[in-house]
Amino acid sequence: MIRGIRGATTVTQDNEQQILKATDELLKEMIKKNSIQPEQVAQVIITVTEDLISTFPAKALRNIEGWTYVPVMCMQEIPVKGSLKMCIRVMMTVNTDIEQDKVNHVYLEGATVLRPDLSVSSQ
Template sequence: MAVRAVRGAITVPENTKESIWEGTKELLVEIVNRNSLKNADIISAIFTVTHDLSAAFPAVAARQIGWNDIPLMCTNEIDVPGSLEKCVRVLIHINTEKTNAEINHVYLNGAAVLRPDLVK
């Protein structure tokens, strides 16, 4: 079994706990569904948020959907002038038999501009 990484991102409408948590849950559920993941497959996840999202930790949303024994970390995205705003990103490490080419990365809402080649 190999260790692989799944990327994802979503933009949220506002800097509130509810918006950050709901957007993060939507993103994580979509990543899990598109990659047929079980919690036991997930090694860890690193979340980043843009400078304009400070109302909540996205990792709380992961806990709300049952990721209770998975190591999680949150940090700030680099504040590059002109970059996408109100964006939550995630890098999830998984155990899988899939190749890198078979991994489904997920970019939702305004985050689709980050990787238009991967948007489904």
């Protein structure tokens, strides 16, 4: 079965070091909470809000051992008025036997407000 696993986090500044650190933390938590192996992943889509322009957060995935061949793409989030700023979002498409209601979506830092009903912290 193919499942989408969501995650999001925020940073306080638009700089490469902070974006990569936050993205690394988010990805590793998503991987750990869902027991994901790179071979299970069809693709990873990472979006950032328009205020984050210092680096491609996909670099963080490339630094995780074993994830070299997983397709990853970065995009800009739609700039909706009043939406959460300084936000990095991840959609990981995974082949897994996990039931849909058992998927652990991960929301960290200021992004916990996005989907508290699906967040690991609320389960």
